[in-house]
Amino acid sequence: MTAHSVLIPFLPRRPEQILPYAGLVHWTHAERLWQGQSLMVEPHHGFVHAAGSGFRVPTGLGVTLMPLRHPYEAALQARSLALATGHPVVAGFGPGAPSLQKALLGAPYRSPLTAAREYLTAVRGLLAGEHVRLQGEYVTVDAQLAPFPSAPVELGLGVLRPAMARLAGEVADVAITWLTPASYLRDTVLPALREGAAKAGRPVPRLTAIVPLALTRADRTPGEIAWASNSAHLRLPHYTDMLRKSGIGITGTDPEADARLAVEGGAFLSGDAEGLVARLREYEEAGVDEIVLNVTGVANLYGPQAATEELRAILSALA
Numbered sequence: 641m642t643a644h645s646v647l648i649p650f651l652p653r654r655p656e657q658i659l660p661y662a663g664l665v666h667w668t669h670a671e672r673l674w675q676g677q678s679l680m681v682e683p684h685h686g687f688v689h690a691a692g693s694g695f696r697v698p699t700g701l702g703v704t705l706m707p708l709r710h711p712y713e714a715a716l717q718a719r720s721l722a723l724a725t726g727h728p729v730v731a732g733f734g735p736g737a738p739s740l741q742k743a744l745l746g747a748p749y750r751s752p753l754t755a756a757r758e759y760l761t762a763v764r765g766l767l768a769g770e771h772v773r774l775q776g777e778y779v780t781v782d783a784q785l786a787p788f789p790s791a792p793v794e795l796g797l798g799v800l801r802p803a804m805a806r807l808a809g810e811v812a813d814v815a816i817t818w819l820t821p822a823s824y825l826r827d828t829v830l831p832a833l834r835e836g837a838a839k840a841g842r843p844v845p846r847l848t849a850i851v852p853l854a855l856t857r858a859d860r861t862p863g864e865i866a867w868a869s870n871s872a873h874l875r876l877p878h879y880t881d882m883l884r885k886s887g888i889g890i891t892g893t894d895p896e897a898d899a900r901l902a903v904e905g906g907a908f909l910s911g912d913a914e915g916l917v918a919r920l921r922e923y924e925e926a927g928v929d930e931i932v933l934n935v936t937g938v939a940n941l942y943g944p945q946a947a948t949e950e951l952r953a954i955l956s957a958l959a
Contacts (some may be wrong), residue, residue: 759779818850915959
């Protein structure tokens with residue numbers, strides 16, 4: 641059965657802003673609280689604050705960016721979060737945009753696939769208590785994380801296109817997608833995940849889809865909310881390439897048109913409560929294991945309280 645989870649729909653500037661969303665997970669059937677990379681309140685710190693405030697819930701990092709931290713620090717932070725909450729953690733990682741890689745590392749990854757393989761291999765070994773000795777092209781580790789019991793930490797990999805999906809099949813526990821239509825997951829991502837898993841002789845990773853969506857209302861335009869939700873992503877080459885591969889003719893130059901196309905092509909979902917439930921069922925039928933409800937557009941246009949009410953209404957309809 642497909643689980644439903646909640647994404648914090650903005651970058652918190654104070655940790656207490658996270659509490660209403662942690663509360664939704666605590667008090668509803670939502671499976672997990674997710675946060676993407678934040679350069680305000682760092683996601684691990686925000687989740688620990690929520691735990692200290694009484695909301696100890698399963699968490700997901702979807703995704704943190706590899707150039708920001710060494711794999712040893714990544715493993716340490718993920719396990720620390722599992723210790724603080726007492727609940728499972730999905731520690732998702734991604735290489736980030738080439739511009740970020742260059743800004744922090746001096747040059748972009750020549751091969752993001754190699755970088756991700758080395759990174760997740762190191763983090764997995766460290767979390768397992770192994771003494772990791774890795775001298776890679778991008779990752780150097782000769783260290784051990786002191787073994788200590790904690791709630792499970794699963795490794796996630798951000799996936800948009802087939803090559804990264806095949807790699808996730810080989811090295812990750814969870815493949816995490818963003819802005820991906822259900823049909824693209826069914827026809828492109830899942831076959832690549834299965835191919836990678838078969839090559840490595842391991843189980844197929846779970847598939848988690850972070851899905852941007854909003855309820856229709858008389859005073860709202862779906863395209864406007866789609867743009868408010870994903871304006872940065874719709875400008876990035878790896879996202880526009882993925883959307884074109886999914887059959888959505890994103891221009892990359894016309895924001896209003898691209899937002900409308902994202903709605904029409906099923907990358908951004910809009911409808912009444914019953915309609916959204918039906919559209920989300922397409923993800924379930926496509927083979928998605930966990931759907932993360934992303935109302936970032938609502939939060940950006942109407943504020944965090946409106947976003948909380950939106951999530952509560954959608955979760956109620958799903959229940």
